Amino acid sequence: MQESTHLIHQYLRHDKKFPHLWCPGCGNGIVLGALIRAIHHLGCSKNEIALVSGIGCSSRMPTYVDFNTLHTVHGRALTFATGIKLAKPGLKVISIMGDGDAMAIGGNHFIHAARRNIDITALIMNNSIYGMTGGQSSPTTPFGSVSATAPYTQIERPFQIAEMAIASGASYVARGTVYHARKLIGLIEQAIRKPGFSVVEIITHCHVQFGKYNQMGSHIDMLKWQKSHAIPVEKAGSLSDEALKDKFTIGVLANRDFPIFDQEYEKIRQAAMQAQP
Amino acid sequence: MAKHRTLKVVRPPALIHGNAAIARGAIAAGCRFFAGYPITPATEIAEIMSREIPRHGGTFIQMEDEIASMGAIVGASLAGVKAMTATSGPGFCLMQEILGFAYATETPCVVVNVMRGGPSTGLPTRPSQSDVMLSRWGAHGNHASIVLAVSSVEDCFHVTLKAFNFSEKFRTPVILLSDEVVAHTRAIFSPPEDDGLSVINRVRPSVPPEWYIPYENTARGVPPMAILGDGYRHNVTGLVHDVRGFPTEQKEEVRTFYERIHRKIDLNREEIEIFESVFLDDADICLIAYGSASMAALEAVHLARKVNLKVGLLKLTTLFPFPSKPVEEVLNRSRVVIVPEMNFGQIVQEVKNLGVCQTRIIPMNRYDGHMFAPSEILQKIREVY
Ligand SMILES: Cc1ncc(C[n+]2csc(CCOP(=O)(O)OP(=O)(O)O)c2C)c(N)n1
Ligand code: SF4
Numbered sequence: 001m002q003e004s005t006h007l008i009h010q011y012l013r014h015d016k017k018f019p020h021l022w023c024p025g026c027g028n029g030i031v032l033g034a035l036i037r038a039i040h041h042l043g044c045s046k047n048e049i050a051l052v053s054g055i056g057c058s059s060r061m062p063t064y065v066d067f068n069t070l071h072t073v074h075g076r077a078l079t080f081a082t083g084i085k086l087a088k089p090g091l092k093v094i095s096i097m098g099d100g101d102a103m104a105i106g107g108n109h110f111i112h113a114a115r116r117n118i119d120i121t122a123l124i125m126n127n128s129i130y131g132m133t134g135g136q137s138s139p140t141t142p143f144g145s146v147s148a149t150a151p152y153t154q155i156e157r158p159f160q161i162a163e164m165a166i167a168s169g170a171s172y173v174a175r176g177t178v179y180h181a182r183k184l185i186g187l188i189e190q191a192i193r194k195p196g197f198s199v200v201e202i203i204t205h206c207h208v209q210f211g212k213y214n215q216m217g218s219h220i221d222m223l224k225w226q227k228s229h230a231i232p233v234e235k236a237g238s239l240s241d242e243a244l245k246d247k248f249t250i251g252v253l254a255n256r257d258f259p260i261f262d263q264e265y266e267k268i269r270q271a272a273m274q275a276q277p
Numbered sequence: 278m279a280k281h282r283t284l285k286v287v288r289p290p291a292l293i294h295g296n297a298a299i300a301r302g303a304i305a306a307g308c309r310f311f312a313g314y315p316i317t318p319a320t321e322i323a324e325i326m327s328r329e330i331p332r333h334g335g336t337f338i339q340m341e342d343e344i345a346s347m348g349a350i351v352g353a354s355l356a357g358v359k360a361m362t363a364t365s366g367p368g369f370c371l372m373q374e375i376l377g378f379a380y381a382t383e384t385p386c387v388v389v390n391v392m393r394g395g396p397s398t399g400l401p402t403r404p405s406q407s408d409v410m411l412s413r414w415g416a417h418g419n420h421a422s423i424v425l426a427v428s429s430v431e432d433c434f435h436v437t438l439k440a441f442n443f444s445e446k447f448r449t450p451v452i453l454l455s456d457e458v459v460a461h462t463r464a465i466f467s468p469p470e471d472d473g474l475s476v477i478n479r480v481r482p483s484v485p486p487e488w489y490i491p492y493e494n495t496a497r498g499v500p501p502m503a504i505l506g507d508g509y510r511h512n513v514t515g516l517v518h519d520v521r522g523f524p525t526e527q528k529e530e531v532r533t534f535y536e537r538i539h540r541k542i543d544l545n546r547e548e549i550e551i552f553e554s555v556f557l558d559d560a561d562i563c564l565i566a567y568g569s570a571s572m573a574a575l576e577a578v579h580l581a582r583k584v585n586l587k588v589g590l591l592k593l594t595t596l597f598p599f600p601s602k603p604v605e606e607v608l609n610r611s612r613v614v615i616v617p618e619m620n621f622g623q624i625v626q627e628v629k630n631l632g633v634c635q636t637r638i639i640p641m642n643r644y645d646g647h648m649f650a651p652s653e654i655l656q657k658i659r660e661v662y
């Protein structure tokens with residue numbers, strides 16, 4: 001335990017003058033831990049990493065860690081990340097977003113970043129709700145649940161984030177949970193390693209907002225819910241539709257190679273520079 | 278990425294339009310990143326940049342909308358590359374939130390707005406000057422802004438260069454206002470030698486990373502700017518932040534932040550305020566104009582002088598910070614001031630706000646999608662002479 005927190009402490013901004021804003025028991029801390037461990041495994045220097053987030057509880061993450069950190073505006077993290085990656089391709093650019101951030105206000109940027117297959121890693125914390133603003137519906141709030149803005153139940157069907165990323169052309173798409181924290185480290189590490197647009201959808205809990213509205217119990221109960229509802233993708237093939245009902249798959253859902261925007265552009269740049277004016 | 282390069286080629290005079298001159302000015306200023314989304318009457322800038330920028334080792338990207346374009350240029354600039362986007366009214370509206378982020382994080386960048394009639398889709402192929410106040414106040418919250426206006430092909434080149442220089446020197450976005458007439462009017466342009474141009478680059482930190490205070494409250498108000506990835510790891514946020522870049526709600530720190538981002542512009546007004554005086558010495562009547570309206574105004578002054586009417590022109594290139602000193606001088610000296618604008622009266626309000634004397638201030642407004650004719654301005658001069 002001590003060893004493990006020691007590792008984390010090497011990456012935290014200890015000189016920051018106030019505590020983090022996450023509620024006790026929030027899943028975001030587990031994601032941050034997994035991200036730090038993944039980066040540590042990769043052996044990158046802190047200078048090489050750029051964390052770019054939007055706005056939301058989850059998007060506060062970069063502020064706490066000693067990398068190049070950018071906390072932008074709601075929904076647009078990927079647009080900044082795109083500029084950074086193209087201007088400084090040597091940086092490993094990791095975009096941190098919430099489900100509302102990435103799928104509602106930022107949905108357009110998300111599908112286009114995937115279509116371009118630009119070399120950015122997108123981590124999306126899916127807690128099924130708008131945490132920061134107090135529990136309003138998000139595009140991932142399940143049909144039939146309740147939120148601060150769906151007091152009579154949510155009548156919109158949710159987006160499937162990972163499936164959307166696959167359909168939009170991302171090179172690498174995985175889904176994990178904060179309950180399966182160890183597995184998450186590996187998924188994030190692989191995502192960063194993979195050239196092209198990589199997405200890790202991370203199922204997490206907001207017991208304070210979503211859990212409260214939907215009687216899901218404490219954060220522990222919600223972690224247990226993740227455990228009982230996640231099916232490793234390798235197993236899913238052998239299960240009946242009935243067994244898969246209300247469940248979600250975890251693991252690597254897509255890993256493939258498409259042209260990568262930054263690499264393709266470099267070819268254009270080289271050709272253009274060689275051409276006679 | 279490849280090293281940026283400057284092409285050493287002989288550039289003969291050419292017949293080019295304003296949008297092309299903006300693109301050339303940007304390249305000369307060292308712009309090596311352009312993100313944009315097509316929109317009339319600004320599209321040619323993106324098209325030219327898509328062709329030219331990779332030849333100079335830079336990057337062009339067509340984004341999914343103007344919000345994304347704005348995000349991408351701010352990202353690129355934070356990563357150390359001079360960046361620009363170009364748009365028109367509807368796109369400029371979409372950019373306001375991230376423009377605000379650039380003010381808050383003091384990220385240099387240039388945003389070109391080739392004005393057309395509005396609101397809404399308005400008059401896509403017709404000139405207008407109705408985004409002046411939007412340019413000053415578009416992003417919400419307290420911020421100082423630099424807004425420059427161009428009136429000719431020559432201007433488009435040189436003022437674009439200025440825009441980049443100001444943005445780098447003062448760590449701020451700069452808005453460059455053109456309009457459909459300037460954008461598409463062609464003129465013979467002789468590009469100056471690159472060596473003769475003064476190109477300013479942002480000041481980078483020289484202290485070791487552990488000493489670096491990214492938003493230090495310096496006297497000049499412009500802290501050195503570290504580039505993402507160059508070892509000066511720090512936090513960049515659009516939240517009001519302390520000198521270290523961490524969010525704060527402490528009264529003192531909040532005040533310090535706002536005051537510094539205003540001070541850095543205020544202290545340098547003299548350098549930033551660009552204007553031109555034509556026949557002002559003995560003028561009874563003075564025109565104050567900018568953009569394509571200033572071209573008609575200039576012609577009107579020449580016509581007036583031919584018939585011995587004592588008329589002068591104050592042509593404003595810098596609209597904000599509003600050049601109050603030269604305008605005050607004009608107000609003190611002339612009997613009547615006429616402000617022709619292709620809107621319902623925007624800069625004229627700034628002139629009136631100075632309220633220094635009894636001088637009659639006459640707004641002259643066109644909003645029919647057509648530019649001023651010198652003759653109609655002359656007509657107005659005669660009416661009030
Ligand atoms: C343009 C804009 N609209 C709305 C908001 C208010 N807002 C802040 S965070 C947020 C939603 C956050 O939800 P999510 O992205 O799911 O992140 P979480 O807080 O759940 O981690 C909203 C709507 C904003 N900051 N900017
Ligand atoms: S509101 Fe929800 S998402 Fe936000 S910190 Fe609290 S538990 Fe986490």
